[in-house]
Each structure stands twice: as C-alpha cells, then as structure tokens.
Amino acid sequence: MPPPSQSWRGFARYPAVNNPQPRAPPRATRLPSNHGDADGAIGAARVSAIPVTIGKRMPAALAPVGTEPSPPGLGAPLVDTHGRVHRDLRISLTDRCSLRCTYCMPEQGNEWLAKTSILTLDEIEAVARVAAADGITTFRLTGGEPLLRTDIVDVVRRLAAIAGPDGRPVEVAMTTNGIRLRELLPALVEAGLNRLNVSIDTLRQDRFRDLTRRDRLHDVLDGIAAAAASGLRPLKLNAVAMRGVNDDELVDLVEFAIAHGAQMRFIEQMPLDAGHTWDRSSMVTQDEILDRLAARWTLTPVPGRGGAPAARWTLDGGPHTVGVIASVTAPFCGDCDRLRLTADGQLRNCLFSTTEYDLLPALRQAQGPVAEPVEALIDGMLRSCVRGKLPGHAINDPSFLQPARGMNAIGG
Ligand code: SAM
Numbered sequence: 001m002p003p004p005s006q007s008w009r010g011f012a013r014y015p016a017v018n019n020p021q022p023r024a025p026p027r028a029t030r031l032p033s034n035h036g037d038a039d040g041a042i043g044a045a046r047v048s049a050i051p052v053t054i055g056k057r058m059p060a061a062l063a064p065v066g067t068e069p070s071p072p073g074l075g076a077p078l079v080d081t082h083g084r085v086h087r088d089l090r091i092s093l094t095d096r097c098s099l100r101c102t103y104c105m106p107e108q109g110n111e112w113l114a115k116t117s118i119l120t121l122d123e124i125e126a127v128a129r130v131a132a133a134d135g136i137t138t139f140r141l142t143g144g145e146p147l148l149r150t151d152i153v154d155v156v157r158r159l160a161a162i163a164g165p166d167g168r169p170v171e172v173a174m175t176t177n178g179i180r181l182r183e184l185l186p187a188l189v190e191a192g193l194n195r196l197n198v199s200i201d202t203l204r205q206d207r208f209r210d211l212t213r214r215d216r217l218h219d220v221l222d223g224i225a226a227a228a229a230s231g232l233r234p235l236k237l238n239a240v241a242m243r244g245v246n247d248d249e250l251v252d253l254v255e256f257a258i259a260h261g262a263q264m265r266f267i268e269q270m271p272l273d274a275g276h277t278w279d280r281s282s283m284v285t286q287d288e289i290l291d292r293l294a295a296r297w298t299l300t301p302v303p304g305r306g307g308a309p310a311a312r313w314t315l316d317g318g319p320h321t322v323g324v325i326a327s328v329t330a331p332f333c334g335d336c337d338r339l340r341l342t343a344d345g346q347l348r349n350c351l352f353s354t355t356e357y358d359l360l361p362a363l364r365q366a367q368g369p370v371a372e373p374v375e376a377l378i379d380g381m382l383r384s385c386v387r388g389k390l391p392g393h394a395i396n397d398p399s400f401l402q403p404a405r406g407m408n409a410i411g412g
C-alpha cells in the first residue's frame with residue numbers, strides 16, 4: 001500500500017479554485033454535484049464555500065480490509081449508486097495541443113503534465129482491457145490533441161483488438177482538431193478506428209487564427225475533407241458556439257457539414273477553460289442556437305437520445321440533422337454513461353469532478369509493494385470511481401467550483 005502522502009500527491013498539482021460567481025449562503029444540505037465523492041468529505045468544504053484543494057481517495061483495492069464494501073469483481077458491469085451503467089471510456093492521450101483555443105487553453109504558461117507521468121501504450125491497454133471486461137463498449141480517444149501522440153496508430157490498433165465479454169470488439173472513436181488527419185487517417189482506419197469527431201468552430205481564417213491562436217484552418221479543412229472521403233460514418237463536426245465570435249456562422253457551419261456528409265453539433269461553452277474566464281452571461285445557449293437555425297430550417301426533435309450527449313433535430317424533415325450539447329442549460333447527467341481516464345492515469349467520473357482516482361500506483365507497481373494482480377487493482381479503482389459518481393455536475397449551483405484542470409488536461 002502506498003503511504004498516504006503518495007496517494008495525495010495531486011493536492012499540490014491541481015489546487016481547486018474558487019468559483020468566480022457570487023457565493024450562496026451556507027446550506028444545511030448538499031445539492032447533487034460532483035464536487036467530491038459520495039462520502040461527503042469534499043462536500044463539507046464545498047458547502048462552506050472555502051477554497052479547498054482536492055486530493056484522491058485511497059482506492060478500494062488498496063484500502064485496508066474492512067474500510068470499503070467489497071467490489072463485485074472483474075467482469076461485472078460498472079453500475080453507479082444511481083443505476084447508471086457505464087459503457088463509454090474517454091481516454092485522454094496527451095494534454096498537449098497544436099492549437100490554443102481560447103475556451104480551453106491559455107496562450108502561454110500552461111503547466112504541462114510531467115512526461116514521466118503520461119501513460120504508456122501498455123498501460124493504456126491494461127486499463128482498457130479491464131474496462132472492456134467490465135462492460136465498457138466504446139473508447140473515445142481525445143486530449144489535448146490525440147494525433148500529437150507519436151504512437152497514435154498503435155494505440156488505435158491495440159484498443160481495436162480488444163473484445164468485450166460477449167466477444168464483440170469494442171468501438172474506437174476519436175475527437176480531434178483535424179490537424180494531421182489527412183496524413184494519418186489511412187493508417188488509423190487500417191488500424192481499426194471506427195468513428196471520428198472533428199472540431200471546427202469557424203470557417204473564416206481570421207477568426208480561426210484569433211480563436212485558436214494558430215493559423216491552421218487550411219490543415220483542419222484538409223483533415224475534414226480526408227474524413228469525408230473516408231468510409232468512417234457517422235462523421236461529426238463539433239463547434240463551441242460563442243457570442244460575438246462565431247454565433248453568426250451557425251447556419252454556414254451546418255451547411256458545411258452537410259456538404260461533407262457530416263452531422264454538425266454545437267456545444268454550449270462550459271466552465272473548463274484553463275484561464276477560468278468562463279462567464280455565464282456571455283455563453284450562447286441551446287435556445288439561442290436553435291433560434292438561429294430555425295430561421296433557416298424547420299427543426300423537429302429526434303426522439304431516442306439514450307446516453308448521447310447531443311440532442312438532435314432534423315432539418316426540414318431530414319435526412320440531415322443537427323445536434324446540440326447543452327451541458328449548461330439542459331444537463332443530461334441522468335443518462336450519463338461516461339468515465340474518463342486522463343493522460344496521467346487519473347480516473348474521473350465527470351468532466352466537472354474535482355476528485356480523481358489515481359491508477360498510476362497500480363499500473364507502476366515498482367513504486368510500491370502491492371499484493372493483488374494489476375487487473376484487480378484497476379477493476380477496484382474503476383468501481384471506486386463509479387461508486388463516487390454523484391447525480392449531476394451542479395454547474396448551475398451558485399457554489400459550483402470549476403475543476404482546476406483545463407479541458408485539455410481532462411480530455412473532452
Ligand atoms: N483537441 C481535440 C479537439 O479539439 O477536438 C480533442 C480535445 S478537445 C478538449 C474536445 C472537445 O472539447 C472539442 O470539441 C472542444 O471544442 C471541446 N471543448 C474544449 N473546451 C471546451 C469548453 N470550455 N466548453 C465546451 N467545449 C469545450
């Protein structure tokens with residue numbers, strides 16, 4: 001068992017921050033949120049709105065006997081205390097990126113993850129195998145920019161070779177900014193990539209340069225053209241809608257997506273920027289997005305969303321559709337089936353969680369004596385993470401605390 005100080009290392013590296021919004025008066029009861037785990041230790045700090053730093057719980061598999069309920073064991077589905085079955089694991093491959101989108105990363109001064117803490121291909125595969133045995137059916141590769149990883153084709157190949165308990169192969173998807181896609185797509189498809197989401201917030205070069213602080217729109221457009229020519233479907237294009245930045249381009253973006261055989265999805269901007277500058281009053285809401293689109297098309301809701309983050313509407317009766325991911329104004333936490341693995345081996349049960357579950361000691365047993373096989377340790381940590389998942393993210397609660405990691409270090 002690692003000494004307590006080891007499992008609390010994250011304190012110094014990821015101090016939680018105060019929410020810039022006005023404080024709520026102290027509450028007698030906790031609201032559903034992901035600021036902490038089900039045991040309530042973090043919640044107490046949150047209720048008093050005192051700035052707190054959040055560390056990691058000791059995982060069930062490493063805890064002294066008798067302090068945690070025994071996990072159901074490897075191969076059982078990952079069901080949380082609210083009955084949600086987890087089927088989707090977002091795997092962040094790096095926190096580095098070829099762009100510097102204003103809503104995600106600072107222009108300069110980003111604190112990168114230590115290279116020694118980044119999971120190796122073998123370590124990623126070890127986690128993925130256990131996750132698949134526990135019922136995860138989709139791995140989504142993200143970052144940072146996943147295509148910056150030099151072993152990206154091997155990552156896809158190894159993950160695509162994993163099958164679930166029913167013998168069916170898992171699905172491997174990727175979210176990318178599209179730079180390097182033209183060059184890498186044939187190898188990725190050959191390695192077994194199943195689906196692609198490409199992010200593009202604007203079609204105008206000057207805006208792209210201002211928004212991403214890099215003059216790379218032509219590379220993104222090349223990547224999207226390559227994706228359109230590939231057989232990967234459905235192809236999805238993502239844009240964060242921003243007031244005064246690209247909110248006059250929503251119709252153009254949908255038409256661009258249709259022309260490329262893709263589905264456009266707009267994302268409400270979330271408080272996950274590394275600079276902590278998010279401001280509710282300036283974010284573009286789902287209602288505004290739909291109003292803009294309704295001026296051009298008749299929108300009809302598509303039923304049967306399931307666990308998908310995007311609600312969809314047909315355009316003029318179909319077949320084309322548009323999606324909106326309204327995490328702020330219409331949260332879909334009740335159907336959330338996602339877990340996240342950061343590039344440095346931290347499991348997270350929510351984008352907005354301020355608690356992480358450290359897999360590195362289990363994966364790097366050389367750091368300390370462990371008595372159990374690594375698969376059991378990974379399984380135990382997955383179950384601790386799922387067990388700690390709370391009903392909702394509470395962005396709309398006045399005492400919401402933005403996680404200290406920016407989106408690039410969490411994995412979107
Ligand atoms: N670099 C890749 C990309 O941009 O597609 C993958 C990582 S990126 C963090 C994944 C997605 O998160 C992108 O579609 C991006 O637009 C979105 N994203 C990043 N920061 C966001 C924020 N503050 N609010 C909403 N979406 C955000």
Ligand code: SF4
Pocket residue numbers: 097098099100101104105143144145177199407408
């Ligand atoms: Fe990079 Fe994606 Fe973040 Fe933009 S959104 S800075 S492309 S990680």
